[in-house]
Amino acid sequence: MLTLGIDIGSTTAKCAVLEDGREFRALTLRDSGVGTDGPQAAFEDALTELGMSRGDIDCVCATGYGRAMWKDADLRASELTCHCLGGVFVFPGLRTLIDVGGQDAKVISIDVGGNMAEFVMNDKCAAGTGRFLDVMAALLHRTVDSFAEAAARSKSPASISNTCTVFAESEVISQLAAGAAVEDVIAGICRSVATRVGSLARRLDVKAPVCMSGGVAKNAAVRAALSEYLHVPVLYDERAQLFGAMGAAIYAAGRRSKE
C-alpha cells in the first residue's frame, strides 16, 4: 500500500510517499506554497521520483493551510495531527513538538501513546514565525539559511523585541545604526523568535523529549536559543520541514488499514 501526504503551507509545499505505513519512498519540497504551482510541482516530483502515476497511490491526504484547496485528496487532516504523527515516527516516545512554519507556530503535547493530547498556536501575529525571519533577512540583504552560521559568531547577542515584526524591524535598523555587529543582531533576531515560541510552549507542560519541526527548525541558532529558554534539549532531524507531509502519509495509511 502506498499513501501520499501533501503539506501545503504558506511558503512551501511538501510531499511524502509512504509504503505500507513503514518506509518513506519519496520526500519532495518546493519553495512556493498556497496559491502557487508549488504544490502540484511537489506532487509531480514525488511521482516522478518513483516512476509512478496518481493511480498507483492508494490514498492521498492533504494537510496545511492549503489542504482544502487540494481537490485530489482522499482525506484531509490538520497540520497539528500530521506534524505530531511525523514527529513521533522520527522520534519514538516524543512528548512535545514545536512546529514553526512560514506564518504560524504551534506547540503540541503528545501523550505516551503518541497521540496529540493538546496544542497551542500563535495568535494573529507574524512575530515568532518564519515570516519574521524572512522580513529580517530581507532587511539585512541576507538569506535566512545564513543566519545560523552568522549567529554562531556572535559574542554579545543584541536585544530585539519579539512583540511585533514591524517594531523589531526598526530596532534592527537602530541597532545597526548604533554600531552593533551584524552577527550580534542576527543572534538577537534568532533569540527573539525562540523566546516568542518558547513562551507559547510554556503555556503547556513541556515534557522531554522535545523536537522542532517546520522550516524554522533548520535554523540551528533558533534551536539552540529555544533549548536554552526551555532548559531542555531540542531534537532535530533533517526531515523536520517534511514532518507535516510525512504525518499526512502516516495518517492516510492508518485510515486505510482500518478500512
Add this chain to the structure above:
Amino acid sequence: MEVRKGSSQDPNSAKYKLNQIAAKAYSDAQAAKERGEKVGWCASNFPVELPETLGIPVCYPENQAAGIAARGQGEKLCSIAEDEGYSNDICAYARISLAYAKIKDEPAQNMPMPDFMLCCNNICSCMTKWYENLSKELGIPLIMIDIPFNPDNEVSRDEIEYVKAQFLDAVRQLEEITGKKWSDERFREVMANSCRTSRAWLEATALAAARPSPFNGFDLLNHMAVMVTARGKPEAAEAMELLAKEYRENIENGESTFRAEEKYRIMFEGIACWPWLRVTSTGLKSRGINMVSTIYADAFGFIYDDFDGMIEAYCKVPNAINLETARDKRIRLCNAIGVDGLLVHTNRSCKLWSGFMPEMSRQIGEACDIPVVSFDGDQADPRNFSEAQYDTRVQGLTEIMESRKAGA
C-alpha cells in the same frame, strides 16, 4: 410556501416570539422617545428591574453593537471611533457605541439617543470610561453603580449594603430625571417576571444534557438578546417557557434544531464572534460538533426572592467573581451537560474575560478531562479573526476528540 413548525417564520414558535420581543424592545424605546419620554442607555448587567419598575424605556448599547457587528457593519463603526482617536485596542462594542453616538444613524441597528446613561461595572471594566465619555460628549447624566470584583466565595452583608445604597440612589436619580415614581408593588411584579423568565431560560439551556441536545447552542446566542433586554417583561417569561416546552418536545420526539449528526459536544467560552457567526457556527456543525453549553448564556439568568436577593444576584455575575468560583460554575455545567471539549474564544475586545481564561480553561480541562483549544477573534471587530486559523484549531480539536473516543 409552507412555514416549518418551530421556525422563525412560524408565529406560534418561541423563536418567532423571542425575535419579536427583541425587536419590540427597540421599537418601544423609539416610540417612547417620540412621545417625549426620557430614554436611557443601559449596561447589560445593570439591574434592569430598576428602570422596568419605574416604567422607563432603556436600550442596550452592547446588544446594539452585537447586532451591528452581526449584520456586517462592525468595521465601519470601529473605524469611525478610531478616526476620533480611540485606540483599536479598546473594546469593539465601546468603539461601535461611541461611533454611533457620533453618527446617530446606522440602519443595521438604530436606537433612540439617550437622555441618561445607566452603567454597572460588574461585567466590564472598560465600560466605566465608555459610558463616562458618552455622558460627557452628549451632556447627559450618568448613573454609575460600582459592584466590586469579589475575591471571596460568598457575597458579604457589607457588600450587599454597599450596593443597596447605590441601587436606592439610582432609583432616586431616575425618579428625578424622568418624573416617574417607584412602586414596591410594581417591583414585585417585575421581580416575579424576571425570575420566571430566568427559570425558564435556565431550564431550556439545561436541556442540552439530553443526547442528542434538543437544540443547536448557537440558538442560545440569539435568544439571549431577550434575556439582556426584556427579562422583566411577562411576554419574555411566556416566550422562554414556550422555548423550554419546545425543547422538551424535541427530546421526546428525538428532534433537534442542530441540523447534523451530533458527534461531539463542546462548551464554548466567551462572547460570540458576532461578525463571523456563520463561519464559526459552520466550522463546528460541518464536523458534527454541537456547542451545547456556554456560561455566557447562563450569565443572564437571575433568580432571587427579594430586593436584597436581587442585589446578591448582580454581585454574582460571572465577571465579578473570583477565578475558583467562576471555574467551578463552568465545571458543574460541563459535567451536568456532558461535553467532549472546550473551545475558548480569546476575544481581543474583552481583556477582562480573555485575561483569566488561559489559566481557568487549563484548570477546567484538567478537572473535566477534556481537551481545551482557543482561537483568536473579537466580539465585534471582524479584523481580529482569521478564518484559516479558526478552521485549523477546530479541526485539531476534532481530531483530539475523535482520537479520545476511538481510544475510550
